[in-house]
Amino acid sequence: MPSQDIVHQSGERLSFFQLISKKRLRVEIPIIQRDYAQGRPNQKAVRKAFLDALYGYLKKGTPLRDLDFVYGSIVADDIKLEKTENHSVAGRFVPLDGQQRLTTLFLLHWYLAQISGRAEFLRSALSVKGRSLFTYETRTSSSEFCDALIANDIQIKDLLCNETGTGSIEATIRDTGWFYLSWSSDPTIRSMLTMLDAIHDRFDGCTEFFDLLVDDEVPVITFLFLNLQEFKLTDDLYIKMNARGKPLTQFENFKARLEKKVKSFSSPWPEYRLGFQDRPVSGYEYFIHKIDTDWADLFWSYRNEASTDNTYDDELMNFMALVIANFHILDQNLERGFFGVGGSLKRWSFTDYDEHNCLSQRLIVHLIAMFDLLHRGSLSEGKINPYLEPNPYYSEEETFKAVIKNTTSYPEKLRFYGFYRAVENGLREDELLSWMRVIFNLTENTIINTLDDYYQLLGSIRDLAEQDTPILELLCRDIDVEGFLGAQVTEEKIKAHLISKSPEWRSEIVAIENHPFFRGQVGFILKFSGIVDYYSKHGDTNWNGSGQQYLDEFRRYARSASAVFSAIRDSSARIDYSWERAVLTKGVYFTSTTADRFNLLSTRLAKNNVERDHSWKRLLRLPYNDGDPWDCRQSFVRDVFDDPKFDSDDVQGSLEKICTAAMEVSPINDWRSLLISTPDLFRICNQGFIVKNNKEIVLLHESQRNHYHTELYSKFLELKIAADNLDFSPFQSIYYHADRGAEALTYVLFSGFRLEGQDYQMKVWYQGHQYQFLFSTIGDGSFSLKVVSALEHLGFHAEESLDDAPVKYRSRFDSPGSAQQAIIELCALLRRSTDG
Known part of the structure; x- marks a missing residue:
């Protein structure tokens, strides 16, 4: 026990400095306390509010401003600290409530001592032999950091900059020789460093504040000291009473401050009623009752949708974030800070909302309405009680889950708003379903890429809802529908x-x-x-x-x-691309992207917006004018449907008949016929892209030429040789060489032919509207006369090289048929040479 000459009066008003220097107590945060929380990144609002209060007290200078009670126990000090002539330790004060305030005050004292040149004075009062008299028992690293902090100084005027270019105490301390890298894993130390930067931001230059803190007679900031041992309360009992170890969540802090805000409104409220009250109640009474009862029951059923902490805090905050954002967008308060990457809602604190004037009484009225529309006065097995039977246009359950998980796309956000706006308007089930059918069609088939798109379309839905007229009647009146795709509006x-x-x-x-x-x-x-x-x-x-x-x-x-x-919903490959090939018999239907890059519409991939920008849905969108390119391409689709051979009961079979009939009329002699006759050419284009110009047609394996690509005519030749099972011996292998880059040459390679000790190969590619054949030796040897004879017989001519390399033989052929025939004849001649 502490020595008897030290008097510790319960309820005594003390400053942090007096608790240690006057009462000669070592303040030790016990293991049962959680880590220092005010410095956590997600506690910005709490941190700012507390520092603002401290700054206000010190700025005004009125003495003895209490920070409420600090509870704890005084116990004998079993840690041996040598006495100094200036300070002896009488015992340990173990706080059970007040940890956060005491830690922040410790850091504030240290910072103000640094900027006012009083660091040595503070060190002599708050440490003994280099050991801090404020410490944490939770982790050794926390204790060591407190010792190191009180023992060392930094130059505030020479702070290092953090990643934002701002002078940072945290960055400076981390760079010191006394800061151990392993300390970075201690959450209390991380929080202390964050708090020091926040203190620096608020108190920079306030050198006069230090003396106000440490004044021995009339300090500005105090608290009421309460020794629990005098009340014979054990730690266990107090923990149970105060639920320590389960700190207030971010939402609980938000809710407490929001309720205080709601209570402050003085304007008249709409009429609210509670079942147990005979009279109307205020908006404040209604809000605080419902958010802890009916609305809480609803969100409790969806806890762990956004997180796994077994609370509904995140879920409710995400819901409120979207409601508040939509309200202010429509109120023309276009604060873009609501949204993050991809249109997800940012998690704002109460302070953020309050500073942006978001929490008006009108907003609270709207928020109450949204909560009540969700709850409907009762739940269905604890979950949302739906307004509609299951339908293709809007799933109330799934959309709500996406909202509270903060995973909604722009179209889903618009449908969520549109649905509850219509419910608020009192639409009956049949009218509500009709409304949601139109909203779904418009949002599903309009490209919504940006926040500007979202803002405009949200307003457009609001304007439609405000007409208070059935949606089909509005459309029949040819009402203007702003923002949505004009073609889809016309269709609707x-x-x-x-x-x-x-x-x-x-x-x-x-x-x-x-x-x-x-x-x-x-x-x-x-x-x-x-x-x-x-x-x-x-x-x-x-x-x-x-x-x-x-x-x-x-x-x-x-x-x-x-x-x-x-x-073909999942893949055109399922029917060998017979649909694309049949449409190609009627005309070139491809969508375009750059001057010579087109898409075959042969894939269902979403990568690179292929599904959106290059799809049959895109091609079949209602055109504005007859005769434009889109109208022409659509006509080829209609021609297939109108073809007498088309049969909806035998899709693939009838489409193949259309392709076969087209090939009989026009044999394989142009680029379209190659694609129509050979489905494997479509398989090469993973995203459907090709390059087509006057010089070449290239099948892109992906979307650009910096990926592998294949030339159409040469690849067709290789596939035709394989399909016809042609004998290409004496070559041992045939291989197609795809390549990358705009200047890369792709070709068919015949290899593995050896005669009289010399190896040969032949490359075949398509260039200048002809098949190019290049027959060469491998290595430095010369051509066999037998090989030369066979080549010359087929019209190959020798090509001398300027660098004395071996001679090569070249030839050219105009069509796939003539090229294939030349290969057949050449291989036959070479086989005879080998046999001879």
């Missing part, structure tokens, strides 16, 4: 007219829209059926008579399209 207007005509039209349109390949975009079927032309001319679909011919044509094309795109 045409479909609105048709759906309004009859249940038959609704059924047919909804069925083909819900095909997993089209996902709401079926304008090409409307065009092929003649409906778009009628609408463009008349502005409606009020044709004379029943219009049965339009419905029949729509059904026919819908059935054909459904059959084809079901077959």
Whole structure:
């Protein structure tokens, strides 16, 4: 026990400095306490608020400003510290509450001593023989760091810079010789360094504050000291009472401050009622009750969706972040700091929101409404009680999960907003489903890349919702729909007219829209059926008579399209690219990217936006004008559907018949016929890209020529030799050499032919609209006369080399057929030479 001449009065007002210097106590944070939390990166708001309060007290200078109680026990000091003439240690004070405040005050004393030239004074008061009288029992490294900090000084005016170019105490201390690298793994030390930088930011230049802290008579900052031993409370009991070891979460701190903010509003609230109250209650009463009861029950059911800490804190914060962001975007407070990379919501603290004036009473009213719309007054087995039956347009459960996990895409965020805005407007189930069908189609088929896109489309949905008119009626009125893809808006207007005509039209349109390949975009079927032309001319679909011919044509094309795109939904390779090859018989349908780079639309890959920018969906988007390139390419698709040989009940078989018929009319003699006849050429293009110009056609293995690529005609020749099982002996192997780079030469290589001790090879490539043959020796030997004779017989001519290298023989052939025939004849002659 401490010596009897030291009096420790419970409730006594003390400063941090007096606790150690006057009471002669060593302050030791016990093992049962958590690590120092105020310096954690995610505690910026707490850190800032506390330092602001300390700064305000010191700036004003009013003495004896209490920081509430500090609880703890005074025990005998079993750590032997030598007494000095200036200081003897009477005992240890082990705080059970106040750890965070005491640690921050220790660091503030150290910093102010450094900038005011009082470091030695502080060292003499707060240390004995180099050992700090403020320390942590939690880790040896924490204790050692406190000793090192109090024993060493740094030059504040010469701080090293951190990665942002700002002078940093943390960077400077880490660079000192007394800082051990292993200390970086100690969370308390990391937090202390973070706090020192925060103190520097707030108190730089405040040299006069040090004396206010250490004043022996009237210090500015104090607390009320309470010795728990006088109340005969054990550590275990106090831990249970105060739930130490389970610190307040970031959300609990946020919620406490938010509730205080809500309480501060003085304007009238909407009428809120609670079941156990006979009278209306204020927004504050309603909010604090619901957030701890009904709303908490809802989010509790979805805990661990965003994290695995068995709380719903992150989930609720993510929900609030999106609601607040959307509210302020629509309020034209376009603060872009809400969003991070890829459109994910940033996690703002209460201080962040408050400093940006985000937490207005209007926002709280909206937030309450959103919570109540989610809860609906009751839950379904603890989960969301849905407004709609399962449908293709909006999954309330899955979208909510994505929101609380902060993984929503821009279209999902827009659907989330659109859904609850319509629910708030009181739409009945049938109207709500119709609304979400249109919102889904628009958001799914509009490219949304940027925040600017998102802002504009959010406002567009808001404007549609504010019309308070059924969505199909609005579309039939030809209302302006800003921001969304014009082609899709036009399609939705045409479909609105048709759906309004009859249940038959609704059924047919909804069925083909819900095909997993089209996902709401079926304008090409409307065009092929003649409906778009009628609408463009008349502005409606009020044709004379029943219009049965339009419905029949729509059904026919819908059935054909459904059959084809079901077959190739995952991969065109499943049907040997017969769809692409059949369309190519009607015309060049390729989409383009650069001047000579095109796409075969043969892959379903999403890489490099292939699925978005180079796909059948993209090609079949409703065009604006007849006769433009997109309209022309679409006509080739219609021509396949209209071909008498096409059969939706035998997609691959009928498409192969179309390809075969085309080849019979036009034999293999141009680049299109090569692709039509040879599906393996499509397989080479992993992303569907080719280069096509007046000089060459190159199959790109990926998207650019800096990856491997293959020339069309030479590759076709190699595949044809293999397909026809041609005898290319006496060569032992045939190999296609693909290469990378714009100037790289790709070719067929014949190798493994040896005669009279000499090895030979032949390269075949396509250049200048001809097949180029180059026959050469390997090494320094000369040609056999037998080989020369065979080559000259087929028209090969010798080519002398300027550097005295062995002679090479060249020849040229115009077509795949003539090139293949030359190979057959040459190999036969060489075999006879070998046999002879």
